[in-house]
Amino acid sequence: MAVKEQLSARDVMRDAPVIPVIVLHDVAHAVPMARALVAGGIRMLEVTLRTPQALACMEAIARDVPEAVLGAGTVRSAADARAAADAGARFAVSPGYTAAVGQACRDLNLPLLPGVATGSEIMLCQEDGLTALKFFPAMQAGGAAMLKAWGGPFGDVVFCPTGGVTPSNAADFLALSNVVCVGGSWLVPADALAQGDWARITQLAREAAGLPRHGA
Numbered sequence: 001m002a003v004k005e006q007l008s009a010r011d012v013m014r015d016a017p018v019i020p021v022i023v024l025h026d027v028a029h030a031v032p033m034a035r036a037l038v039a040g041g042i043r044m045l046e047v048t049l050r051t052p053q054a055l056a057c058m059e060a061i062a063r064d065v066p067e068a069v070l071g072a073g074t075v076r077s078a079a080d081a082r083a084a085a086d087a088g089a090r091f092a093v094s095p096g097y098t099a100a101v102g103q104a105c106r107d108l109n110l111p112l113l114p115g116v117a118t119g120s121e122i123m124l125c126q127e128d129g130l131t132a133l134k135f136f137p138a139m140q141a142g143g144a145a146m147l148k149a150w151g152g153p154f155g156d157v158v159f160c161p162t163g164g165v166t167p168s169n170a171a172d173f174l175a176l177s178n179v180v181c182v183g184g185s186w187l188v189p190a191d192a193l194a195q196g197d198w199a200r201i202t203q204l205a206r207e208a209a210g211l212p213r214h215g216a
Contacts, residue, residue, distance in 0.1 A: 009111040009132035012071065012091045013160055013180035015044045018170065018208040019093075020187040021073060021162060022047045029193050030057035034065040036198035037187065040205025046093050046183065048073035049080055055087045062088025075112075078104035085110055093162075093183070095136055097121060102128045113160055117141040122154055131157045134183065139164025144172045151178050158215060167207070174213040181213070 012019070020042060024030055034045055045068050047058050054072075062070050071091040072084030081092055081104040092105050097114035102125075105112040115136040116122050125133055135147060138161035142149075147159055161173045162183030173179045187208055192200045 006109070007069070007090060007111050009091070009113050009130070010158065010180070012044050012069070012111055012113065013132055013158065015069070015181075016042050016209050017174055017181050017211040017213045018042065018187065019044050019046050019071070019160060019162075019181055019183045020205070020208075021183050021185045022188050023050055023185070023190075024057040024193070025051050025053055026193075027053055027056045027060055029196075030060040031064045032196070032198050033188060033193060033201060034061045034068045034070075036201040037205045038065065038067050040202040040207075041209030042187065042205040043067060044069050044071060044091070046071045046073040047089075049076075049084065050074050055083055058084065058087040058089060075101060075105075077101065081105050081108055081110060093134055095134075097125050097130075099128065102130065115162075119150070119153065122150070122157060126157070132180070133157060133159055135159045135161040135163075137163030138173070138182075139169075143169075144176060147173070147176050147178060151176070154178075170208075170211060174211055174215070177215055179213070180215040184208070 072089040073093040075092040075094045078100050085108045091111040093113045095115040113134045115134045158180045160181050165182045165184045173182050187204045
């Protein structure tokens with residue numbers, strides 16, 4: 001079996017302009033959905049731990065879609081991080097940050113994109129050596145204007161804004177020098193999943209993969 005490359009949080013961010021935020025309710029959807037995203041040029045896949053089926057979906061993707069790089073979203077505890085790693089996740093995304101989650105991810109060698117919405121939260125992450133962060137919820141917490149303001153005091157930090165990001169405003173975020181990518185749920189619409197419309201998901205992924213960006 002091929003050895004998988006060791007990732008950093010910045011590697012995850014740099015891979016494509018958009019990380020899809022995925023909510024799965026049916027294990028049967030997991031593999032064809034992942035293949036559809038990869039076919040469109042998106043391989044960093046954040047499967048959120050928001051449903052009872054999430055871990056089983058992650059296991060299926062890790063087993064059957066090796067060209068995808070599986071991540072776990074909504075990681076809120078050390079137990080979540082361990083369960084995600086056991087299911088095959090290679091990176092973790094959290095809506096916030098605690099030292100316990102950070103330590104668990106370090107112990108598991110799992111790159112973490114922790115969520116921040118204030119300057120104090122950024123500083124707490126920096127104290128633990130984390131400088132590639134998720135800005136969440138992006139629109140509700142100040143949007144692109146907030147990220148511009150953070151560019152001065154936090155010039156060594158890069159962000160993945162998530163929460164309210166859409167095809168119509170993604171370019172505003174990606175134009176910022178401290179934004180490497182965005183996170184969005186629009187790549188995997190619930191109706192496309194329900195209908196098994198994998199071609200539509202591939203097209204949405206292709207469009208997202210082609211978005212211009214200016215961040216590091």
